[in-house]
Amino acid sequence: MDSATQIDSFFESAPPLKDSSKITDKLNQFIHFDSPSSGRRVVCVTSGGTTVPLEQRCVRYIDNFSSGHRGAASTEYFIKAGYKVIFLYRRGTFQPYCSSLPEDPLLECFELADDSDFQVRRSHSEAVKGAVTNHHAAVAGGLLLKLPFTSIFEYLQMLRIIALSMRSLERHAMFYLAAAVSDFYVPWKSMAEHKIQSASGPLDMRLMQVPKMLSVLRTEWTPMAFCISFKLETDSKILLEKANTALKKYKMHSVVANELLTRKEEVTVVTETGNISVCRDKTRPESEVEDPLVELLVKRHSTYIKDAST
Amino acid sequence: MDSATQIDSFFESAPPLKDSSKITDKLNQFIHFDSPSSGRRVVCVTSGGTTVPLEQRCVRYIDNFSSGHRGAASTEYFIKAGYKVIFLYRRGTFQPYCSSLPEDPLLECFELADDSDFQVRRSHSEAVKGAVTNHHAAVAGGLLLKLPFTSIFEYLQMLRIIALSMRSLERHAMFYLAAAVSDFYVPWKSMAEHKIQSASGPLDMRLMQVPKMLSVLRTEWTPMAFCISFKLETDSKILLEKANTALKKYKMHSVVANELLTRKEEVTVVTETGNISVCRDKTRPESEVEDPLVELLVKRHSTYIKDAST
Numbered sequence: 001m002d003s004a005t006q007i008d009s010f011f012e013s014a015p016p017l018k019d020s021s022k023i024t025d026k027l028n029q030f031i032h033f034d035s036p037s038s039g040r041r042v043v044c045v046t047s048g049g050t051t052v053p054l055e056q057r058c059v060r061y062i063d064n065f066s067s068g069h070r071g072a073a074s075t076e077y078f079i080k081a082g083y084k085v086i087f088l089y090r091r092g093t094f095q096p097y098c099s100s101l102p103e104d105p106l107l108e109c110f111e112l113a114d115d116s117d118f119q120v121r122r123s124h125s126e127a128v129k130g131a132v133t134n135h136h137a138a139v140a141g142g143l144l145l146k147l148p149f150t151s152i153f154e155y156l157q158m159l160r161i162i163a164l165s166m167r168s169l170e171r172h173a174m175f176y177l178a179a180a181v182s183d184f185y186v187p188w189k190s191m192a193e194h195k196i197q198s199a200s201g202p203l204d205m206r207l208m209q210v211p212k213m214l215s216v217l218r219t220e221w222t223p224m225a226f227c228i229s230f231k232l233e234t235d236s237k238i239l240l241e242k243a244n245t246a247l248k249k250y251k252m253h254s255v256v257a258n259e260l261l262t263r264k265e266e267v268t269v270v271t272e273t274g275n276i277s278v279c280r281d282k283t284r285p286e287s288e289v290e291d292p293l294v295e296l297l298v299k300r301h302s303t304y305i306k307d308a309s310t
Numbered sequence: 311m312d313s314a315t316q317i318d319s320f321f322e323s324a325p326p327l328k329d330s331s332k333i334t335d336k337l338n339q340f341i342h343f344d345s346p347s348s349g350r351r352v353v354c355v356t357s358g359g360t361t362v363p364l365e366q367r368c369v370r371y372i373d374n375f376s377s378g379h380r381g382a383a384s385t386e387y388f389i390k391a392g393y394k395v396i397f398l399y400r401r402g403t404f405q406p407y408c409s410s411l412p413e414d415p416l417l418e419c420f421e422l423a424d425d426s427d428f429q430v431r432r433s434h435s436e437a438v439k440g441a442v443t444n445h446h447a448a449v450a451g452g453l454l455l456k457l458p459f460t461s462i463f464e465y466l467q468m469l470r471i472i473a474l475s476m477r478s479l480e481r482h483a484m485f486y487l488a489a490a491v492s493d494f495y496v497p498w499k500s501m502a503e504h505k506i507q508s509a510s511g512p513l514d515m516r517l518m519q520v521p522k523m524l525s526v527l528r529t530e531w532t533p534m535a536f537c538i539s540f541k542l543e544t545d546s547k548i549l550l551e552k553a554n555t556a557l558k559k560y561k562m563h564s565v566v567a568n569e570l571l572t573r574k575e576e577v578t579v580v581t582e583t584g585n586i587s588v589c590r591d592k593t594r595p596e597s598e599v600e601d602p603l604v605e606l607l608v609k610r611h612s613t614y615i616k617d618a619s620t
Contacts, residue, residue: 092402201519
């Protein structure tokens with residue numbers, strides 16, 4: 001099977017996306033909220049891991065772990081840099097403006113007050129106030145649109161809808177593909193309808209490769225968009241080589257290479273003209289590597305937009 | 311391999327639990343907060359699904375889906391019935407007293423106020439107030455101890471610690487095992503150290519059966535405790551038969567049989583003396599099936615305690 005046939009067969013076999021026309025409406029309204037001539041840049045940030053169902057009535061699935069911290073933090077820096085952000089995130093993962101909140105915010109941030117009412121704990125009041133006000137300002141200002149997914153089937157169908165909606169933005173569109181997308185899946189039709197029984201002995205499973213959507217995103221869905229993908233490995237020895245292969249194979253504008261254990265400290269931006277190491281500012285404990293990373297990519301995006309007009 | 315050897319080899323191969331002595335201290339303090347002669351009943355409610363790592367540096371894993379709604383709601387009814395609850399829950403799943411909150415509570419429940427501060431939205435104020443006050447009252451009153459897990463390795467090690475701590479309560483101890491526990495796992499030592507590469511072709515995997523801990527819980531860890539396990543199936547035809555098999559094989563006092571699609575409406579409590587169907591009160595829209603389910607099990611637990619003293 002060639003790549004186009006694989007992709008067609010993936011989408012044909014996928015369970016249909018609920019509310020796809022509603023999502024398209026939301027996207028069109030969000031993208032064209034400013035006048036189309038305003039030259040506003042729009043970035044689609046993908047975040048969190050996708051799941052692969054092992055049974056049609058989903059009791060078990062394979063999950064690609066990702067807290068979504070990278071995508072959520074980057075969203076904040078893109079908005080700060082003047083971008084409109086379409087945040088395509090895995091349900092339950094980190095949300096923009098919430099990184100300084102505890103794991104269980106509602107129950108940890110509040111306490112009982114004397115009059116049997118409750119109040120925000122003083123220790124968390126700045127974090128809660130920041131989260132609520134920044135989030136509301138971004139959504140109300142038309143700068144942030146949040147769209148949740150769970151499975152690989154939802155993720156890829158939504159990514160296609162978003163890409164087709166952003167196509168008209170040409171070079172002002174950017175994709176920042178930080179989500180951890182499954183490499184393997186069980187085709188919907190060959191999947192067990194009911195829960196796999198554990199009667200006896202080991203379980204043998206055969207998973208198929210998910211067709212690579214990066215190629216079709218670049219060549220067909222949004223051929224003019226500025227595209228950044230991510231490569232995560234646990235083995236540093238193969239990381240840069242694999243990032244370089246992805247850069248060429250999928251014609252990405254940059255690939256952000258990151259290693260599982262050090263990914264919050266530093267990343268390497270792999271480009272056609274060389275590799276750029278990006279570290280967080282270690283003199284400030286609260287600094288994040290996403291700050292200089294987004295700054296660098298925004299600059300490169302500017303150059304990419306200017307290149308077209310010269 | 312016989313069952314005891316399988317269990318030993320599971321625990322030996324598992325990555326050691328962090329903070330196990332801290333957890334034991336917390337448990338002992340919680341369980342013996344009242345004087346030991348007070349006859350207070352303690353229930354361990356397990357909730358949410360376990361994960362099975364496929365790689366040691368966990369990027370991918372198999373997840374058993376469960377929102378944790380059953381465990382969280384049941385915890386509230388057990389506390390109402392006077393029990394102390396050890397809530398062993400999967401990180402990120404439903405929490406007691408939070409069922410009427412929206413998916414993203416912090417961002418949906420609050421709004422900006424005039425003075426650039428924020429306030430609780432009127433539409434959510436009762437839900438937020440209820441969640442915060444009930445949760446704090448339960449924790450402060452020594453009625454609720456929450457312990458989170460993620461993987462099958464953490465879950466089973468924590469369950470063993472809890473069971474050993476509850477052993478001295480004899481018949482006053484209860485296990486309400488609502489968590490969706492993986493049937494299959496990859497032994498830690500045979501697991502890929504690094505991320506599985508997707509270079510070419512399909513992925514074949516062999517998963518081993520998780521040894522059945524219910525037997526060892528009943529016969530060795532806490533032989534006197536009142537034990538309730540759950541059976542979830544998507545196929546109603548095999549559900550009651552499988553629940554009955556579990557009842558006998560693991561010597562449970564009851565098995566709660568539930569079907570994926572109707573599990574919020576009704577369940578069947580399978581016992582040695584027959585099956586009891588439990589439905590939620592359909593005349594009240596807010597009623598939950600966990601209300602009559604916990605009521606029934608509390609009564610049966612009372613009978614079980616009385617039986618010992620006659």
